[in-house]
Amino acid sequence: xxxxxxxxxxxxxxxxxxxxxxxxxxxxxxxxxxxxxxxxxxxxxxxxxxxxxxxxxxxxxxxxxxxxxxxxxxxxxxxxxxxxxxxxxxxxxxxxxxxxxxxxxxxxxxxxxxxxxxxxxxxxxxxxx
Numbered sequence: 001x002x003x004x005x006x007x008x009x010x011x012x013x014x015x016x017x018x019x020x021x022x023x024x025x026x027x028x029x030x031x032x033x034x035x036x037x038x039x040x041x042x043x044x045x046x047x048x049x050x051x052x053x054x055x056x057x058x059x060x061x062x063x064x065x066x067x068x069x070x071x072x073x074x075x076x077x078x079x080x081x082x083x084x085x086x087x088x089x090x091x092x093x094x095x096x097x098x099x100x101x102x103x104x105x106x107x108x109x110x111x112x113x114x115x116x117x118x119x120x121x122x123x124x125x126x127x128x129x
Contacts, residue, residue: 033068040101040105041056044056089103091104
């Protein structure tokens with residue numbers, strides 16, 4: 001069990017635009033995915049081991065989609081919180097409660113993501129659900 005963010009929509013954006021724009025849109029998705037991954041890592045609360053931050057990765061299942069995920073069992077509780085702990089993320093060196101690292105990244109990157117569909121979900125056995 002882990003946590004994932006899937007970014008899709010490059011295909012839909014490209015179809016709605018002139019055909020000459022399709023390649024630039026597809027070429028920019030990997031850059032956008034890398035930026036999302038970097039921002040999620042920056043916003044991840046780091047414990048003694050640093051495993052939560054280190055295990056956040058990105059992949060490109062298709063040319064039109066990117067998957068930013070973290071397979072660690074405790075990624076979901078850090079993102080959503082539990083009845084004993086609030087969700088949390090980092091800004092600079094300060095821990096901020098009430099919002100997880102993926103949610104914080106989505107909110108702060110909203111202008112960059114406006115033309116894409118973004119789904120945040122639990123991940124089971126490496127598959128996006």
